[in-house]
Amino acid sequence: MATNVKYYCMAFLKDGTPSVRTFASTKSVENSDENYITDLKNKVMSMANNEEVSIVDIINSEEYNLYVNGDGTNTYIRDMETGTPKVYVPPEPTQQEKQITEINAISGSVELQAKELKDAMIIALLNNDIELQEELKQEYQELMSNTNNEMKEVVEK
Known part of the structure; x- marks a missing residue:
């Protein structure tokens, strides 16, 4: 300049x-x-x-x-x-910063998957497809359970 x-x-x-x-x-x-x-x-x-x-x-x-x-x-x-x-050389991220990054990545992924399930559930409700509704509920519960376990693993590292 x-x-x-x-x-x-x-x-x-x-x-x-x-x-x-x-x-x-x-x-x-x-x-x-x-x-x-x-x-x-x-x-x-x-x-x-x-x-x-x-x-x-x-x-x-x-x-x-x-x-x-x-x-x-x-x-x-x-x-x-x-x-x-x-x-300037940025300092290495702390363990806590690394955990926050991992948790944010998990949350972003889950948010996208949950949105897809929600959209599919709306269509299943509109079509009155009870069987698909039950499958989607099960998938959602598994997603939340797996996410919870992934986040626990990150925190326990």
Whole structure:
């Protein structure tokens, strides 16, 4: 993203995630105007609205673009040791997050199967097909029982 801004003042959370930011005066930054830089960092800190900001720093436009737009493939966070952008690697999901994903997948599948059974039941009712109604009731009960067992297995892992 092309811009005529050379410097930004950006806040970073303790995990390196970029937060609030604003433009920085090129002349003031390049002249190392300490009063301007301190005031600008304080302004950005006040913009953070209760976020747990770890650091506020002056960054160049190339770093800014990586933090805000990524490189087309990766997203970036601040390396809190070096102060430079690094590729964001999401943490491995927790056991609980994995279980939630599995349960949601089971629920989605069951929801679709239950809808199909419901639609078939409506047709069986309209046709007064008692035998088919009983078969569909049995299928529904088996579906719910199997689903319950699958979910218990996921939770017990």
